[in-house]
Structure formats: structure tokens, C-alpha cells
Amino acid sequence: MKTDLYHLLKEPEEETSEEKIFSERVSQIPRSFLREILKIASKPEIISFAGGVPNPDFFPIEKLKEAAIDVFAYSGKEALQYSNSEGYLPLREYIAARYKITNGLIIKPEEILITNGSQQGLDLIGKLLLDKGDKVLLEKPSYLGAIQALSVFQPEFFNADLREDGIDAEQVETILWENKIKLFYAVPDFQNPTGISYSLERRKELAEIFKYHNTIIVEDNPYGEIRFEGKVLPSFKNLLPDQTILLGSFSKIIAPGIRLGWVVAKKKYMDKLIIAKQGADLHSNFLSQKIIYSFLKNNNLDNHLTRIKEGYKKQRDLMLELIENNFSKEIKITKPSGGLFLWLTLPEKADAYEVLEKAVEEGIAFVPGNTFFQDGKGKNTIRLSFSSCNETTMKTGILKLSNVLNNYIQNLQLK
Amino acid sequence: MKTDLYHLLKEPEEETSEEKIFSERVSQIPRSFLREILKIASKPEIISFAGGVPNPDFFPIEKLKEAAIDVFAYSGKEALQYSNSEGYLPLREYIAARYKITNGLIIKPEEILITNGSQQGLDLIGKLLLDKGDKVLLEKPSYLGAIQALSVFQPEFFNADLREDGIDAEQVETILWENKIKLFYAVPDFQNPTGISYSLERRKELAEIFKYHNTIIVEDNPYGEIRFEGKVLPSFKNLLPDQTILLGSFSKIIAPGIRLGWVVAKKKYMDKLIIAKQGADLHSNFLSQKIIYSFLKNNNLDNHLTRIKEGYKKQRDLMLELIENNFSKEIKITKPSGGLFLWLTLPEKADAYEVLEKAVEEGIAFVPGNTFFQDGKGKNTIRLSFSSCNETTMKTGILKLSNVLNNYIQNLQLK
Numbered sequence: 001m002k003t004d005l006y007h008l009l010k011e012p013e014e015e016t017s018e019e020k021i022f023s024e025r026v027s028q029i030p031r032s033f034l035r036e037i038l039k040i041a042s043k044p045e046i047i048s049f050a051g052g053v054p055n056p057d058f059f060p061i062e063k064l065k066e067a068a069i070d071v072f073a074y075s076g077k078e079a080l081q082y083s084n085s086e087g088y089l090p091l092r093e094y095i096a097a098r099y100k101i102t103n104g105l106i107i108k109p110e111e112i113l114i115t116n117g118s119q120q121g122l123d124l125i126g127k128l129l130l131d132k133g134d135k136v137l138l139e140k141p142s143y144l145g146a147i148q149a150l151s152v153f154q155p156e157f158f159n160a161d162l163r164e165d166g167i168d169a170e171q172v173e174t175i176l177w178e179n180k181i182k183l184f185y186a187v188p189d190f191q192n193p194t195g196i197s198y199s200l201e202r203r204k205e206l207a208e209i210f211k212y213h214n215t216i217i218v219e220d221n222p223y224g225e226i227r228f229e230g231k232v233l234p235s236f237k238n239l240l241p242d243q244t245i246l247l248g249s250f251s252k253i254i255a256p257g258i259r260l261g262w263v264v265a266k267k268k269y270m271d272k273l274i275i276a277k278q279g280a281d282l283h284s285n286f287l288s289q290k291i292i293y294s295f296l297k298n299n300n301l302d303n304h305l306t307r308i309k310e311g312y313k314k315q316r317d318l319m320l321e322l323i324e325n326n327f328s329k330e331i332k333i334t335k336p337s338g339g340l341f342l343w344l345t346l347p348e349k350a351d352a353y354e355v356l357e358k359a360v361e362e363g364i365a366f367v368p369g370n371t372f373f374q375d376g377k378g379k380n381t382i383r384l385s386f387s388s389c390n391e392t393t394m395k396t397g398i399l400k401l402s403n404v405l406n407n408y409i410q411n412l413q414l415k
Numbered sequence: 416m417k418t419d420l421y422h423l424l425k426e427p428e429e430e431t432s433e434e435k436i437f438s439e440r441v442s443q444i445p446r447s448f449l450r451e452i453l454k455i456a457s458k459p460e461i462i463s464f465a466g467g468v469p470n471p472d473f474f475p476i477e478k479l480k481e482a483a484i485d486v487f488a489y490s491g492k493e494a495l496q497y498s499n500s501e502g503y504l505p506l507r508e509y510i511a512a513r514y515k516i517t518n519g520l521i522i523k524p525e526e527i528l529i530t531n532g533s534q535q536g537l538d539l540i541g542k543l544l545l546d547k548g549d550k551v552l553l554e555k556p557s558y559l560g561a562i563q564a565l566s567v568f569q570p571e572f573f574n575a576d577l578r579e580d581g582i583d584a585e586q587v588e589t590i591l592w593e594n595k596i597k598l599f600y601a602v603p604d605f606q607n608p609t610g611i612s613y614s615l616e617r618r619k620e621l622a623e624i625f626k627y628h629n630t631i632i633v634e635d636n637p638y639g640e641i642r643f644e645g646k647v648l649p650s651f652k653n654l655l656p657d658q659t660i661l662l663g664s665f666s667k668i669i670a671p672g673i674r675l676g677w678v679v680a681k682k683k684y685m686d687k688l689i690i691a692k693q694g695a696d697l698h699s700n701f702l703s704q705k706i707i708y709s710f711l712k713n714n715n716l717d718n719h720l721t722r723i724k725e726g727y728k729k730q731r732d733l734m735l736e737l738i739e740n741n742f743s744k745e746i747k748i749t750k751p752s753g754g755l756f757l758w759l760t761l762p763e764k765a766d767a768y769e770v771l772e773k774a775v776e777e778g779i780a781f782v783p784g785n786t787f788f789q790d791g792k793g794k795n796t797i798r799l800s801f802s803s804c805n806e807t808t809m810k811t812g813i814l815k816l817s818n819v820l821n822n823y824i825q826n827l828q829l830k
Binding site for chain 1: 545700
């Protein structure tokens with residue numbers, strides 16, 4: 001196990017051949033250490049708190065199967081043929097209508113583009129908006145997939161610290177005054193990796209700032225519908241509709257293997273996004289679009305969501321309880337009211353990679369928080385996902401992890 | 416109908432706002448006039464020879480349905496979960512094994528990346544290899560989707576004429592001596608848009624030239640398995656395995672709505688292609704990968720291919736016969752031994768857009784060949800797809816088109 005991990009921690013090899021084969025941009029995409037950890041974490045002998053993956057027990061397998069049978073029986077020829085780049089219109093209508101209920105947003109179906117998960121949305125937005133050297137503001141820490149997707153287009157990244165109530169508005173304002181920031185990428189609800197949500201006050205304050213500076217906001221919201229308590233807060237799309245591009249996904253609320261997400265953007269962006277989508281892969285999987293739509297048409301999504309939210313809430317509660325009862329008091333924890341993640345902050349001197357090595361030896365995996373920082377910071381932080389374990393596994397795993405962590409911190413203090 | 420067409424023929428609007436919103440690259444992606452024509456062509460009152468779409472009557476709907484039921488029943492949790500970026504290993508093993516049978520190619524599964532149709536392969540290859548200003552050689556005419564996908568990365572395009580036996584080797588050699596061409600994109604078997612296949616001699620001659628100049632060959636082969644007569648010829652991947660990146664797809668041989676293709680490349684490319692795939696959309700639709708694999712495992716693909724090849728051959732034969740018996744002798748036709756397309760060359764003075772306008776009024780659609788030229792040439796050419804019509808529709812459509820064409824040519828000669 002150790003060998004794997006040491007191998008992963010090494011920097012990727014540099015291009016050595018005399019002739020330059022690869023594009024400049026390739027060397028700028030950070031390697032996804034996270035996905036490499038997920039490979040280790042996927043070994044059956046490992047209890048994993050690493051992946052931001054939904055609990056497969058919550059997948060509506062039977063109902064999706066019925067939906068698939070329905071599609072093959074009644075519209076097989078259509079579902080298996082080429083389709084338009086924008087996505088299946090009834091599905092876009094469904095998503096548009098749902099935004100009105102969940103967020104009070106008035107979205108037209110033609111403002112929605114169906115993508116291969118929201119990750120593709122990020123790729124298309126990068127293509128559309130970013131020239132080399134354009135300036136992008138991120139939360140610190142930030143979602144690694146976004147950094148990867150946007151890096152391809154060689155922007156210059158800026159970061160402002162994420163606080164308990166959202167990104168630090170003062171830092172944001174300073175950065176915006178000093179730099180022409182083109183795009184701000186954020187996950188304001190149950191953020192990945194921290195689980196933090198922006199407060200109402202912070203949202204309004206930031207909206208004012210971004211409005212003044214005319215910054216495009218890319219608001220990624222894959223977890224918004226997985227809320228355990230509290231009220232839905234206005235999104236940036238509510239506060240600054242013209243300036244905000246919103247990303248959504250079925251991955252967390254239905255299933256990720258079906259790879260369907262969407263981008264919501266005003267017409268001026270959408271026309272060009274569709275051209276970029278054509279170039280990227282013509283259109284999203286049409287069979288999956290038809291299956292998801294048939295599922296949504298024949299089932300009540302809210303009933304499904306109630307069920308999975310209860311499940312995830314139980315898992316969050318159990319993990320928080322186990323941590324509270326067993327982890328050293330030196331470790332700080334976020335208490336998210338939704339989503340899939342908790343965030344641990346160990347004492348300053350700690351190095352989560354060292355903890356991970358010991359944890360993997362005990363058959364436990366998680367993601368060192370440093371992975372989500374671009375400036376090498378966050379070495380003493382850890383992302384734990386409470387989404388993918390059942391009760392027994394979680395108990396075993398967290399108790400083992402508490403031993404590893406508590407011993408590590410004790411040794412650290414003795415040094 | 417006329418309004419639609421005139422609207423389409425207009426150039427897209429330029430960005431007029433004071434502030435530059437979009438990336439430089441966006442303005443360089445050619446608008447897909449083809450996909451716009453396909454929108455007209457998809458209207459039920461239109462008989463379309465425009466789309467390069469497979470005949471939906473040939474989709475193995477029942478067997479794919481059984482495959483889907485099988486996947487939901489036995490591996491629903493796995494199929495609906497996140498998966499690896501490379502693609503489902505058993506599917507990659509199947510593809511690798513098939514290359515040995517069909518092309519005598521020894522491909523390792525780890526040299527295969529599953530993509531959202533081969534179109535995404537082009538996007539990833541562009542990302543991987545092309546910096547702004549890098550030089551790319553294309554066939555003239557060339558597949559528009561490739562031009563679109565690669566344009567995003569702002570290369571400089573070069574073209575050499577496509578002859579009856581492949582791209583003009585003399586022109587290629589001159590271009591390669593005068594320019595450091597990084598990448599050559601070609602469809603050597605039953606090319607889109609012309610239906611032309613490279614002769615054995617031409618393949619060997621070109622392989623020598625590309626070997627000498629160390630040009631990367633991107634060989635796109637979506638139609639190779641739809642051969643009606645004649646022997647499979649060695650691909651560039653056979654002739655120059657290290658230098659060739661090969662693209663394949665299930666779109667034409669099984670169904671496009673399922674959006675699965677693949678890239679075959681040596682490890683040095685593959686490692687970085689996988690990172691680019693992660694950034695682009697994490698991984699291809701896993702449910703579809705499992706369904707296709709289950710279909711392939713439980714059915715004999717060759718039996719399916721025999722059936723669809725017979726069908727397409729009949730369609731090609733009928734279209735050729737109708738053209739031969741009805742079209743003006745002034746019109747030259749390619750006679751492809753596979754694939755989906757015929758290519759018409761009208762007298763020099765003719766303008767296929769003018770023909771299209773009249774044809775649409777008669778309820779017939781096709782793609783003006785000019786669409787596939789980057790230098791505005793080919794105004795007197797037409798791509799006809801024989802793939803998507805049944806016998807009766809084809810007869811009606813080709814007879815109507817012959818009236819439009821013959822009248823047009825007669826008037827042209829009177830002018």
C-alpha cells in the first residue's frame with residue numbers, strides 16, 4: 001500500500017523528448033491526486049471517506065430500470081439516434097420549472113444546456129470565456145475538478161479564504177480592485193471540500209461587489225437539493241441573474257453514472273456555449289436524457305429527495321457524533337447542514353499526508369485538504385465524506401481513524 | 416422555409432459590446448452550418464439526404480433493451496456510480512480484441528480511452544497537442560466536426576486535395592517540406608463527406624512521408640466496419656503504430672444516441688489524455704458503457720453488422736441506380752464501397768446553395784459540399800447521405816431532387 005502512496009506523492013514526470021509534443025496547457029493541468037486516492041480508496045479492503053460519491057443504496061435503481069424499459073419500448077429509435085446539442089427539450093423544461101419551485105428562479109428552457117455532468121459545464125465555460133492569462137478568482141480551498149477544468153485554458157488564478165460564512169468579502173474586494181478578475185467560481189451551498197454554506201449577509205455583500213466590478217459568477221450547485229435543515233438562501237443567480245452562470249447536476253440527487261448535468265446561462269452566453277458543446281461532443285448522451293426524463297415524469301422527485309436526505313442526514317449525524325466522542329479536542333470540525341462533506345482542521349503543525357499514510361495502513365482513506373489549495377496551504381486539513389458508508393462501516397472506520405489521528409497528534413505534541 | 420435558410424446563410428453576429436466577454440478562440444470555431452441544415456432536415460415534411468445519421472431501423476433496440484435490463488438487474492449500483500476516467504475495462508478489452516480480428520492490430524486495453532463519441536476524442540486530442548498557431552493538415556474537403564473541434568485550440572490549418580484514391584501525396588509532401596505540420600487529420604475509409612477510401616498504394620506512400628516528417632496522424636475511422644465489398648486495407652495505425660492516434664465509435668455500427676467512441680493511443684499520449692478527460696467530464700457515461708458491453712457480450716456483433724451492411728448496401732445501390740437513371744450526365748458521382756455518403760460534383764459554374772434553396776422548397780434537404788471546404792471552394796459539390804432513408808422515401812426524394820438539379824443545370828447552361 002505504501003508504495004502506491006509514495007508513487008502518487010511524486011511529481012509527474014516532465015516531458016523529456018527533444019521535440020515538444022504536448023501543448024503548453026497540458027503541463028498546467030494539475031494532476032488529480034484526488035482521483036488517484038480514489039483509486040486506492042476503491043479497493044474493497046479499504047473503508048473510504050475519500051470520494052465525494054453518493055451512497056449507491058440511495059440510487060433509484062428499480063425506477064430507473066422501469067424508465068429505461070419505457071424509453072426502449074416507446075421511443076427507442078429516437079433515444080438511440082443523434083440529437084440536438086442543447087439537450088432534450090422536455091428535460092430542460094422540467095429543470096426550468098423546478099428552479100421556480102426550489103429557488104424562485106425564472107429560467108427559460110432555452111437558457112439551459114444539458115452537459116455530461118456539471119464538470120463538462122466547467123470545461124465549456126472555460127472554453128467560452130478564458131484566454132491565456134485571464135484572471136479567475138477561486139475559494140480557498142476550492143473544488144479540484146474546477147481547477148482542473150479551467151487550468152486547461154491557462155488563466156491566472158487568485159484565491160480568497162473561505163470563512164465559516166462564505167468567502168472573505170474583504171479579500172475579494174481587495175483582489176477585485178487590484179486585478180481585472182473575469183470570472184469567480186464558487187460553490188456557495190455545502191461547498192466541496194468544506195461543507196460550508198455562504199450566509200445570506202455574505203451573499204448580498206458579495207453580489208454588490210461583483211455587480212460593481214462586472215465579474216462573471218460561475219455558481220456551481222450540485223448539493224443544493226441535499227439540505228438537511230434551514231432555509232434555502234438566494235443564489236447568486238437570484239441576486240445577479242445576468243452576470244451569473246449556474247451549474248447543476250443529477251449526479252448527487254439521482255446517480256452520477258448517468259453523467260447528466262446542466263448549465264444555466266443567458267442567451268448571449270448560451271448561443272456560443274452550444275457551439276462549444278457541438279465541437280466538444282456533438283451532444284450529451286440522449287438515451288440517458290430520455291431515461292432521466294422518463295424517471296422524473298413518472299416519479300415524484302421530492303419523495304425521492306426526502307428519502308435520500310433522511311439517509312444522508314443520519315450519516316452526517318452519526319459521523320459528527322462519532323467524531324465528537326472519539327477525536328482529540330485539538331481537531332476542529334465543520335457542521336454542514338447539507339451536502340456530502342465534513343472538514344477537519346488539525347493542529348497547525350500537522351501534515352495530513354502523514355496521517356493518510358498511517359490511515360491507509362489501517363485500511364482507511366480520506367483526502368488531505370491540501371489537495372484543494374493551490375498555494376500549498378491547508379496541510380493540516382482533511383476532507384471527510386459522510387455520504388458513502390453505511391452505519392457499521394462508518395463506526396469501524398471512524399474509530400480506526402480516531403486512533404490514527406489521536407496518536408498522530410499526541411506524537412506531534414511530544415516532538 | 417426560405418426565411419430559415421436565408422437566416423442561416425448570414426454570417427453570425429460579431430461581438431459588439433465594449434468589453435471583451437468571450438475568449439479569442441470562440442470566434443474561430445466555425446459555426447456548424449451543417450447542424451443548422453440538419454435542423455431543417457429533421458422537420459417531418461422534409462426528405463433528408465443531409466444527415467450522416469444511421470438508419471434507426473437498424474438499431475438493435477430489443478437487444479439493447481435486454482442489455483439495459485441485465486445491467487440494472489445485476490450491476491445497477493456499479494453502473495450508476497462514478498467510474499474511472501479511462502472507461503470500463505471489459506469494454507476496452509473487447510475493443511482491443513476486436514482490432515486484432517478486423518485490422519490485425521495489437522492494441523492493449525490501456526491504450527484505449529472511452530469517450531463521448533469520437534467527437535470528444537478530437538476535442539481531447541486538440542487539447543493535448545495543439546497550441547495556438549500549431550499547424551494542422553486536413554483533407555480537402557474534410558469532416559466539419561473535426562475542424563470545429565480542433566479550431567478551438569487555434570491551430571493554423573493546411574489542406575491538400577482529396578483525390579479518388581486518397582489525399583494528394585505530392586501536395587502533402589510539399590506542405591510538409593515547407594511547414595512543420597504537427598498533426599494530420601484524416602478519414603481514410605469511406606470518408607466524410609466524400610465516401611472516398613485511400614488506395615493501398617496511397618496509404619503506403621503517405622506513411623513514408625509522414626514517417627520522415629514525424630507528423631502525428633489522427634486517423635478517424637467511424638465507418639470502417641460498414642464495408643460492402645473489397646478487402647480491409649491496412650490503416651495508418653498498422654503502418655505507423657507509434658505515430659498514429661486512432662479514433663473509433665459505436666455510433667454508426669450500434670447507435671449514436673448512446674454516445675460512445677474511443678481513442679487508441681500509445682502510453683505517452685494516453686497518460687495525458689486521461690488527465691484531459693478528467694478535466695473535461697470526469698468519465699464517459701458509465702451506464703451506457705455497461706449496456707453496450709452487455710450487448711456485445713451476449714450478441715454476435717458480426718451478425719448484427721452483416722444485417723446492417725446488407726441494408727446500407729441496398730440503400731447505396733438504389734441511390735446510385737436512381738441517380739444514374741435520372742440525373743443529368745453533367746453530374747459526377749463517387750461510388751463508395753462502404754460508409755454512408757455519396758459525393759456529387761456539378762458543373763463548375765453551379766452553386767449548391769442555390770440548388771439547396773430550390774430543393775428545400777420541394778421538401779428535399781442535402782448538405783452543400785462547400786460546407787466541408789475551408790477555403791470557400793467546392794461550391795459546385797453536394798454531399799448525399801444514403802443511410803437514413805427507406806426505399807420509397809429515397810425514390811420520391813431522389814426523383815424530386817433530379818428535377819431540381821436537372822432544371823438548375825439546364826438554366827445554368829442557358830445563361
